[in-house]
Amino acid sequence: MSEPEATARQETAVTSDAIDSPLLVVDGLRKEFGGVVAVDGATFSVAEGSLTGLIGPNGAGKSTTFNCITGIHEPTGGRVTFDGQSITGLPPYTLANRGLVRTFQIARELSEMTVLENVMLAPGGQVGESVIRSVTPGLRGDVIEAETAVRDRAWETLEFFEIDHLAHENAGNLSGGQRKLLEMARVLMTDPEMILLDEPLAGVNPTLEEKLLERIHELRREQGLTFLLVEHDMDVIMNNCEHIIVMHQGSVLAEGDAETIKSDERVLEAYLGGDV
């Protein structure tokens, strides 16, 4: 690599100015657990409408970064901005209201409910509210209308992910891949602008993997949704993400498109010579 090239690459690695319209900006993020510095000044942006991959070797700080963005952990330092507003340290519920969501594993209690009920009860869905309103005299008509709308929307969402045939199955009976589709269906019910996915393809068979990726691309194309994806499968990252951020030892080591990342020696070294 020539010196100017190396310098240019170095600059790309530490700034996020290259992105014209960032939806999410992570600036100097830091998270300590006792004496362990899990995230150490991570700085990057995610462009609106992009599918951005966040990768790095084990222990690089990806999950902690993810958890700091999505309100699971409170950062020790730094800032997170979404849609131009600070969201640093805000809880998941508030973030969901602003359009930033992450998928969650289906909790044990929800495993005993049907797939349709799971989607209807998705965070941000209207059902909980309408049930409360149903005890208020005079609002019953509105409640029935609201619940019908939620049910219709839930069916549409199940059809979109091609799991409508499982609507009356208990969520606990789904395969790993079907559960991932259900997790996506649940977050989609909240009308998000951006979805963060932590290992969405772990344990998913190739057919369902393809289906899930197709749906992600379709949501970007047709609804302009933005995705940030943490995934260990390098082929998935390299073949699907137009922008890739590589973390190492708590901070951003490199970023760029698949070709840039594949040929970056620092990335190869960080993975200890493993195939990227």
Ligand SMILES: Nc1ncnc2c1ncn2[C@@H]1O[C@H](COP(=O)(O)OP(=O)(O)OP(=O)(O)O)[C@@H](O)[C@H]1O
């Ligand atoms: N709750 C915690 N308490 C103490 N240390 C933690 C905690 N969570 C993460 N760490 C440490 O922080 C560092 C970063 O961990 P993190 O899970 O964020 O990395 P990662 O890139 O997601 O790794 P992996 O790919 O293995 O999931 C690791 O050294 C880890 O042991």
